[in-house]
Amino acid sequence: MKKIMLVCGEPSGDQLGAELMRGLKALAPDVQITGVGGAAMAREGLNSLFPLDATAVMGLREVVPAIPRILARVRQAVQFALSTRPDVVVLIDSPDFTHRIARALKQRDPAMRTVNYVAPQVWASRPYRAKAMARYFDLVLALLPFEPPFFETYGLKAVFVGHPAIERAARMTGGAELRARLGIAPDAPVLALLPGSRSNEIRFLLPAFRQTVAILAQRIPGLVTLLPIVPHVAHKVRAGVAGWPTTLHIIEGEADKFSAFNAATAALAASGTVTTELALARTPMVAAYRMGWLTHKLMNPLITARYMTLVDTLLDARAVPEFYQDDVKPEAMAAALVPLLTDPVAQASQVVQLDEAMRRMGCDEESPSLRAARALLDFIAQ
Secondary structure, eight states, X not given: OOEEEEEEOSHHHHHHHHHHHHHHHHHOTTOEEEEEOOHHHHHTTOOOSSOSTTTOOOSHHHHHHHHHHHHHHHHHHHHHHHHHOOSEEEEESOHHHHHHHHHHHHHHOTTSOEEEESOOOTTTBOTTHHHHHHHHOSEEEESSTTHHHHHHTTTOOEEEOOOGGGGGGGGOOOHHHHHHHHTOOTTSOEEEEEOOSSHHHHHXXXXXXXXXXXXXXXXXXXXXXXXXXXXXXXXXXXXXXXXXXXXXXXXXXHHHHHHHHHHOSEEEEESSHHHXXXXXXXXXXXXXXXXXXXXXXHHGGGBOOSOSSHHHHHHTSOOSOEEEGGGOOHHHHHHHHHHHHHOHXXXXXXXXXXXXXXXXXXXXXXXXXXXXXXXHHHHHHO
């Protein structure tokens, strides 16, 4: 029986881990899966070592106070791996957390095999990190077609498996039913708001999103807002939406989140996995991201990528309007959203570009979770 340990550190990684679990069980029904995950992985049968609340943080101001808790979780995960001896440990996304585990495992036991699923975008910022990764990872399961040759120049084996978000395309349905259930007219303009899944993202983006919606409410009569939330930041979101300037529906649960994407006329989203999900839902969007001033001051000189979203990176063109750091201005974001909420020609134009980006990501090929699972099982066999 193959024993695989999966470790993620935040909700987006939890979703990817759940899809990988489904792929592994399809190819190797007797596989034993242990590790760390959230609600999505729990639904696939994982009994997580601990919850994700202590590890789902990002940015210096947010990470530094959490370091004692993160290090305690790192030690717990490392000790579990050393005591249970899985065939491979798969570290999913969240490099501030998962890479610490990989480094510690290799230091304690160089024979322990480690795989990175969703590597940090080192091709976009601080590419020298790939050389360091080669010391504590044996394999990268790469989401993008240009990543394997990049990593292999640094001596790190990588296999392109496709972006797991592709598998969610078939779930981007139910918009009409959700509108009916919430009492939203079929022709009402609906804006989906996605201010992020981390506490600091909510803190930095939700106030600007609120101001943007207030401007839009003056320009687009009858505007309705849908706001999907994840459990560990739900209290922060609810506190931040008191006195919201439009009709607002808080959306809970993954199925309704995808239905909200399908129901939305357009979206305003934190840059990240959710922008790829919106592209799969063929929902026109505007993307934004803001971090703490110290984190930005230290990180910005190291960023080499031209674009913030995966859609624009794949197309090498500005298909999705992007607002980063000081450019996160409500008036500008509202101006970019108005045509996407009111002009069918503008909507259709962006959707064509979203479709092309998803095609380049591997949308027409075998499911990424199966490809990732097969690559992982092949690696164990070798």
